[in-house]
Amino acid sequence: MASILIAEDDADLRTNMVDILELEGHQVVAVDCAEAAISACQQHTFDIALMDLLMPGMTGVEAISNLRQLNPFIAIIIVTAYATVDTAVDAMKKGADSVMTKPFNAGELLMGIKRSIAEKQLLKSAVNIDADSVYAALANPLRRSTLKQLGTHKQLKFMDLCRLVGVEDHTRFNFHLRQLKKAGLVQQNESKVYILTTTGQFVLQNHNLS
Amino acid sequence: MASILIAEDDADLRTNMVDILELEGHQVVAVDCAEAAISACQQHTFDIALMDLLMPGMTGVEAISNLRQLNPFIAIIIVTAYATVDTAVDAMKKGADSVMTKPFNAGELLMGIKRSIAEKQLLKSAVNIDADSVYAALANPLRRSTLKQLGTHKQLKFMDLCRLVGVEDHTRFNFHLRQLKKAGLVQQNESKVYILTTTGQFVLQNHNLS
DNA sequence: TTGTTCTGATAAGGAAACTTCACAATAGTC
DNA sequence: GACTATTGTGAAGTTTCCTTATCAGAACAA
Numbered sequence: 001m002a003s004i005l006i007a008e009d010d011a012d013l014r015t016n017m018v019d020i021l022e023l024e025g026h027q028v029v030a031v032d033c034a035e036a037a038i039s040a041c042q043q044h045t046f047d048i049a050l051m052d053l054l055m056p057g058m059t060g061v062e063a064i065s066n067l068r069q070l071n072p073f074i075a076i077i078i079v080t081a082y083a084t085v086d087t088a089v090d091a092m093k094k095g096a097d098s099v100m101t102k103p104f105n106a107g108e109l110l111m112g113i114k115r116s117i118a119e120k121q122l123l124k125s126a127v128n129i130d131a132d133s134v135y136a137a138l139a140n141p142l143r144r145s146t147l148k149q150l151g152t153h154k155q156l157k158f159m160d161l162c163r164l165v166g167v168e169d170h171t172r173f174n175f176h177l178r179q180l181k182k183a184g185l186v187q188q189n190e191s192k193v194y195i196l197t198t199t200g201q202f203v204l205q206n207h208n209l210s
Numbered sequence: 211m212a213s214i215l216i217a218e219d220d221a222d223l224r225t226n227m228v229d230i231l232e233l234e235g236h237q238v239v240a241v242d243c244a245e246a247a248i249s250a251c252q253q254h255t256f257d258i259a260l261m262d263l264l265m266p267g268m269t270g271v272e273a274i275s276n277l278r279q280l281n282p283f284i285a286i287i288i289v290t291a292y293a294t295v296d297t298a299v300d301a302m303k304k305g306a307d308s309v310m311t312k313p314f315n316a317g318e319l320l321m322g323i324k325r326s327i328a329e330k331q332l333l334k335s336a337v338n339i340d341a342d343s344v345y346a347a348l349a350n351p352l353r354r355s356t357l358k359q360l361g362t363h364k365q366l367k368f369m370d371l372c373r374l375v376g377v378e379d380h381t382r383f384n385f386h387l388r389q390l391k392k393a394g395l396v397q398q399n400e401s402k403v404y405i406l407t408t409t410g411q412f413v414l415q416n417h418n419l420s
Numbered sequence: 421t422t423g424t425t426c427t428g429a430t431a432a433g434g435a436a437a438c439t440t441c442a443c444a445a446t447a448g449t450c
Numbered sequence: 451g452a453c454t455a456t457t458g459t460g461a462a463g464t465t466t467c468c469t470t471a472t473c474a475g476a477a478c479a480a
Contacts, residue, residue, distance in 0.1 A: 069362065072418055085298045089309050092302035093329075099299050119303075132351055139346040140438090152279065158457055172439060174458065179437090192457085207417075208282055350468090368427055382469060384428065389467090402427085 002117055005046040006030040007037035007063075008079070009055040013102070017050070020106045021113070034058035041070045048116055050100075053080035053087070064095045073124065075116040129184065129199045137183035138207065142167065143176050147185060147196070151204045155195045212327055215256040216240040217247035217273075218289070219265040223312075227260070230316045231323070244268035251280045258326055260310075263290035263297070274305045283334065285326040339394060339409045347393035348417065352377065353386050357395060357406070361414045365405045 004021055008014040009032050021028045029044065031037050033055050041049070049067055051060030060078050067074055078091040081102040088099040097119065100112050137143055142165060149164045150156060158177070159170065167173040177194070180186040185200035196204065214231055218224040219242050231238045239254065241247050243265050251259070259277055261270030270288050277284055288301045291312040298309040307329065310322050347353055352375060359374045360366060368387070369380065377383040387404070390396040395410035406414065 083295045085293045085295060085309055085311050088295045088298045089302060092299060093308070098303075099295055101295050131354065132349065135345055135354075136349040136437090139342065139349050141342055144341065144345075159455080169440075170457080171441085171459090175438070346467090369425080379470080380427080381429095381471080385468070388428095 001025045001027075002047040002113065003027045003044070004029070004113070005037055005040055005044075005049040005074075007032070007034055007049070007055065007060065008052045009033060010052075017109065020109055024110055026113070034060060034063035038063055038066045038070070041067050041074070045071050046074055047120070048075045048077065048113060050077050050079055053078055053091070054082065061091050061094050061096065064091075068095060073120065075120045077112060077116060129202075133183040134185065134199075134203060137180055137185055138203070140176060140179075142173070143180055146176065146180060147200060147204055150186065150194065150196050150200070155189070155193045157193055161194055211235045211237075212257040212323065213237045213254070214239070214323070215247055215250055215254075215259040215284075217242070217244055217259065217265065217270065218262045219243060220262075227319065230319055234320055236323070244270060244273035248273055248276045248280070251277050251284070255281050256284055257330070258285045258287065258323060260287050260289055263288055263301070264292070271301050271304050271306065274301075278305060283330065285330045287322060287326060339412075343393040344395065344409075344413060347390055347395055348413070350386060350389075352383075353390055356386065356390060357410060357414055360396065360404065360406050360410070365399070365403045367403055371404055 001024065004026050006014060006017055006021075006028060008017065008030065011032070014030050014032065018028050018030050029040055029046070031040055034051065035057055037049065037051065040046075051063060051067075053060045060080075064076055067076060075097045076095065078088075078096045078099045079102060080087065080099070083099060083101040091099050097116055098112065100108070104112075138147075145165050146161065149161060153164070156164070158174075161177070162170050162173045165173065177186065180200075181188075184197055185203060186194055187197045187200075189195055211234065214236050216224060216227055216231075216238060218227065218240065221242070224240050224242065228238050228240050239250055239256070241250055244261065245267055247259060247261065250256075261273060261277075263270045270290075274286055277286060285307045286305065288298075288306045288309045289312060290297065290309070293309060293311040301309050307326055308322065310318070314322075348357075355375050356371065359371060363374070366374070368384075371387070372380050372383045375383065387396065390410075391398075394407055395413060396404055397407045397410075399405055
């Protein structure tokens with residue numbers, strides 16, 4: 001199913017995790033420290049990395065930036081016995097996708113894996129958008145403003161949108177609106193009202209347009 | 211100092227927090243539910259929102275998307291007595307900037323505020339970049355590739371960079387490199403080697419270029 | 421030295437983006 | 451029906467972006 005990397009210095013727990021995940025049909029590579037995880041990531045692109053927090057050498061959290069540099073789309077789950085709210089928050093701030101507390105049973109492990117895959121799936125689909133046309137569309141402040149207005153007002157008629165953005169020449173605005181449509185960020189619903197597409201919503205959320 | 215919004219249904223704790231923060235010179239607005247916090251955010255732009263998790267009506271986490279839509283740069287701290295690792299991770303996934311556990315003393319509260327301000331400061335400085343030129347620069351796949359290569363190799367000479375990106379015509383590549391320089395994403399150090407600027411590094415981290 | 425590669429400036433021409441103007445079709449209003 | 455605001459299309463024209471070609475100084479090897 002998924003390609004999973006495990007970094008865990010406790011040999012017993014490690015083999016246990018490998019067994020659980022392989023039994024479920026996942027392809028697993030297990031190592032005993034963060035440095036080995038990084039080099040493993042250089043040779044194979046994993047879907048998920050389960051990183052123990054405390055290991056000899058680098059911690060799991062410290063390795064996050066390295067792993068993500070090698071593979072931007074890897075889901076990183078920090079696993080630790082000594083999880084407090086503070087350590088969990090810190091791990092998330094540093095770029096972890098989730099935090100699991102030891103001990104956990106097989107069901108909890110598989111559930112965590114499943115959820116991470118589902119969450120990454122959203123991002124994967126958003127990456128399939130045409131970066132060229134999206135960036136070109138965002139290069140214009142008028143179009144960024146249009147996207148933002150559509151984000152707040154959800155659905156708007158042509159002239160209302162035009163006035164909100166502050167363009168007096170409607171035909172000029174029409175040009176930019178068509179550019180947004182062509183880039184796949186904006187669409188018209190059945191009653192001709194303009195709304196954001198799903199990619200448009202994604203872009204709006206992730207790009208902090210200014 | 212900072213403009214802070216507090217949403218907390220426990221009246222005693224609320225006035226206590228207000229006292230602590232006002233004593234430190236902050237400007238504080240306090241409300242008793244998430245809905246009131248949202249409407250307060252419509253009338254004033256706060257730097258920080260301290261949101262209780264469990265309140266009558268909407269939870270603090272549920273309000274996050276509303277608050278952030280009204281003010282993309284607000285730092286949202288979820289405050290709760292019943293914080294587990296799971297609830298903290300969930301809050302972070304939903305867009306919280308940090309999670310604090312009750313009870314806390316004045317020092318912990320002020321420290322949390324201070325840290326959030328510092329972290330947001332980084333983002334604020336990155337927002338000062340000229341969005342027009344940055345997006346225009348990113349609109350070209352050759353330039354995105356150049357940025358990525360500079361991100362991994364840290365510093366590169368002109369021809370090495372040119373070959374890595376896969377352009378045979380160096381003068382054409384030179385054009386795009388200059389565009390990147392003009393957009394403030396790339397610079398040359400004292401020995402003429404090309405490196406990313408801080409804004410370049412920021413863009414590379416936050417934009418998941420494809 | 422001579423030649424070669426690296427690094428870059430400049431100018432010309434084409435392609436794409438953007439604006440503006442002119443003109444319709446439609447819908448709603450009196 | 452007459453009138454107006456809305457929602458477009460299409461064709462100039464202008465500006466900006468991008469490519470290509472030419473040349474030239476600097477670094478470096480033989």
